[in-house]
Amino acid sequence: MAKRTGTASPTLLIATAKGAFFLTGNARWAHWKQSGPMLFGQIVSHVARSARRPDARGRGRHRTPRPATFASASRQTTGSYSWRR
Numbered sequence: 001m002a003k004r005t006g007t008a009s010p011t012l013l014i015a016t017a018k019g020a021f022f023l024t025g026n027a028r029w030a031h032w033k034q035s036g037p038m039l040f041g042q043i044v045s046h047v048a049r050s051a052r053r054p055d056a057r058g059r060g061r062h063r064t065p066r067p068a069t070f071a072s073a074s075r076q077t078t079g080s081y082s083w084r085r
Contacts, residue, residue, distance in 0.1 A: 008027075009024055009025055009026055009027055010029060011024045012025075013047040017043050017044075018041065019036060019038060019039050019040045019042060019044060020036060020038045020039050020047045021035070021037055022034070022038075
């Protein structure tokens with residue numbers, strides 16, 4: 001087995017309705033440093049970090065008064081739907 005030479009610092013990935021934030025702590029979890037916000041002003045539902053692609057980007061959804069995609073009910077009589085964004 002490989003021998004560990006040091007302790008890793010914890011990183012919390014936080015997703016909110018106002019963006020994504022990273023909190024990086026020291027090895028004792030006593031002091032934290034905030035980085036971000038990333039995707040500022042966007043609704044972020046989840047955040048994940050990949051060791052294979054550390055430069056990968058995320059995606060958020062901007063606040064709108066209606067859902068991002070919805071079916072129009074105006075054509076229900078013909079059996080087809082009109083999709084709008």
